[in-house]
Each structure stands twice: as structure tokens, then as C-alpha cells.
Amino acid sequence: MSGHVHRDDYGARLGMWLFLVTEMVLFGGLFIAYSYMRYRYPAEFHHGGSELNVTLGVTNTIVLLTSSLTVVLAIVAVQRAERKRALAFLSTTLALGLIFLVIKSFEWGAKFHHGLYPNSPHLATLPPGEQVFFGLYFTMTGLHGVHVIVGLGVLSVMLWWVATGRVRQDRYIHLENSGLYWHLVDVIWIFLLPLFYLAA
Amino acid sequence: MSVSIEHPAEAHTEHPGYAIFIKVWLVLLVLTGCLVGMSHVSQTYAVWGLLTLTPLKAGLVFYFFMHLKYEGPLFKVVVLVTLGTLLIFFALLFSDVAFH
Numbered sequence: 001m002s003g004h005v006h007r008d009d010y011g012a013r014l015g016m017w018l019f020l021v022t023e024m025v026l027f028g029g030l031f032i033a034y035s036y037m038r039y040r041y042p043a044e045f046h047h048g049g050s051e052l053n054v055t056l057g058v059t060n061t062i063v064l065l066t067s068s069l070t071v072v073l074a075i076v077a078v079q080r081a082e083r084k085r086a087l088a089f090l091s092t093t094l095a096l097g098l099i100f101l102v103i104k105s106f107e108w109g110a111k112f113h114h115g116l117y118p119n120s121p122h123l124a125t126l127p128p129g130e131q132v133f134f135g136l137y138f139t140m141t142g143l144h145g146v147h148v149i150v151g152l153g154v155l156s157v158m159l160w161w162v163a164t165g166r167v168r169q170d171r172y173i174h175l176e177n178s179g180l181y182w183h184l185v186d187v188i189w190i191f192l193l194p195l196f197y198l199a200a
Numbered sequence: 201m202s203v204s205i206e207h208p209a210e211a212h213t214e215h216p217g218y219a220i221f222i223k224v225w226l227v228l229l230v231l232t233g234c235l236v237g238m239s240h241v242s243q244t245y246a247v248w249g250l251l252t253l254t255p256l257k258a259g260l261v262f263y264f265f266m267h268l269k270y271e272g273p274l275f276k277v278v279v280l281v282t283l284g285t286l287l288i289f290f291a292l293l294f295s296d297v298a299f300h
Contacts (some may be wrong), residue, residue: 018277021282028286036293041294046243054236061232069225072265176267183266187258194250198239
């Protein structure tokens with residue numbers, strides 16, 4: 001049996017999609033919770049949204065959309081055996097992912113500076129609806145941020161594997177699945193932008 | 201020796217090029233601009249933008265960037281069943297809320 005390698009790219013992609021739908025259900029539950037709370041506290045959600053920085057939210061959207069583009073272009077480059085171009089696209093994706101996290105940290109830092117963080121004394125003085133708004137804001141953007149960090153880790157490995165030839169023209173399922181994960185992170189942010197930053 | 205399993209749905213003979221993805225990215229940027237613009241008009245426009253443009257943007261990412269366009273029906277069914285399930289949960293919650 002040695003030297004006999006079983007490969008099923010179709011099955012690997014299907015497995016990845018099954019994992020991704022569990023992620024969709026995870027975030028979907030939070031989106032449903034948001035919808036109910038916004039229905040219950042419309043004025044407080046409107047006010048909470050006005051305290052978020054729309055420019056930073058939109059900038060991060062453009063950053064993530066562009067990173068999604070570069071990761072899919074990296075796959076095209078690998079399919080065409082253009083390794084240098086694939087490395088350039090993947091490096092750009094990683095750089096954009098880091099920029100996203102830096103912007104996010106500035107944004108969270110400003111909120112912390114104003115006494116807005118989970119369980120803070122200032123947050124406890126706000127109306128219940130605003131407490132819920134910021135609770136959901138930190139939970140959902142925080143969980144999304146964790147996914148960005150995991151995605152960056154996975155894509156760093158892909159960069160290494162493309163560089164060393166482990167991912168190549170005839171074998172790129174790992175990169176394809178990593179890209180799927182990164183795109184889902186992008187899709188979740190596509191929903192977070194209007195729900196939080198454009199809520200006001 | 202490497203053994204690959206061939207699937208009937210795996211018609212991956214022709215790979216898409218760079219251009220199609222760049223065009224989709226441009227559309228996504230334009231839609232984001234429209235979404236932000238609508239949110240500045242009024243609350244009603246903002247909600248309509250959220251309900252129409254946001255799923256459209258997500259759909260474009262699913263269909264093109266995530267290659268659902270090039271996958272067999274099974275992948276599309278998996279995604280649609282998941283979204284349908286979430287929609288049922290959403291409808292059940294709000295049907296309950298409506299009678300409170």
C-alpha cells in the first residue's frame with residue numbers, strides 16, 4: 001500500500017462546504033438575535049450605530065473585498081502555473097488581512113478609551129437597548145476578528161506551500177479550501193457593515 | 201502512485217480567468233457605494249439597501265469567488281438548504297414575536 005496516495009478533491013471541497021455551512025449557522029443565529037433586538041430597541045440601536053465610525057467600517061469592507069479578490073486570483077495563478085504571481089497575490093491578501101485587523105484594533109481601542117467595552121462601568125449606565133447593541137457589536141465583530149486571525153494563519157501556510165511547491169498546478173485543493181474559508185469571512189463582514197455601521 | 205477520484209459533477213476542465221473576478225470585484229465595490237449612499241438618504245432606504253444589496257453582494261461572492269457557479273448541484277443544494285433553515289428559524293421567531 002505504500003506510495004499509494006488516495007485523492008478526492010471533490011470530496012475535500014464538499015467537506016469544506018459542510019464545515020462552512022456550520023459557520024453560516026453559527027453567525028446566522030447571531031444575525032437572528034440582532035434582528036430581534038433591533039426590532040425591540042429600534043431607537044437605542046439607531047443611537048448605538050451613530051457612535052460607530054462609518055469611514056472605518058467602509059474602509060475595512062473595501063479592504064476585505066479586495067483581499068477576497070486577491071485570494072481567488074492566487075488560485076487562478078496556481079492553475080496557470082504562475083507561481084510568482086500566486087505568491088504576490090497571496091502576500092497581498094495577508095497584508096490586507098493585517099490592515100483589516102489594525103483598523104479594527106484602532107476602532108476597538110477608541111471605544112475602550114470612551115469606556116465602551118464588555119461589562120464596563122460606563123456601559124452599565126447606558127439604556128438596556130444600547131447595552132445589547134454594544135454587546136452584540138463586540139461579540140459579532142470579535143468572533144469575526146477571530147476568524148480573520150485563523151484565516152491569516154491558514155493562508156500563511158498556503159503561502160509557504162505555494163513557495164515550496166506543495167501547492168501547485170496539479171494539486172491546489174488546500175489553497176482552494178483555504179480561499180473558501182477566507183471568502184466566508186468576507187461574506188460575514190458584508191452583513192456586519194450595514195447591521196452595525198450603517199444602522200444609524 | 202496517486203489515485204484521483206473522478207466525479208461526474210466535476211467538470212473543471214475550463215478554469216475561469218482573471219478578468220471575470222476583477223469585474224465581480226468592481227461590481228461589489230459599486231454595490232458597497234450604493235449601500236452607503238442609500239443609508240445616508242433615510243432609514244427606509246437604509247433598510248431596503250440592507251435587504252436587497254447585501255444579499256446580492258453575498259450572492260456574488262458565493263457564486264463567483266467561492267466557485268459555486270462552477271460546482272455541481274449538490275453544493276448549491278447544501279448552501280440553499282442551510283439558508284432556507286436559517287430563514288425558517290427567522291420566520292418562526294418573528295411569528296412568535298408578532299403575537300406577544
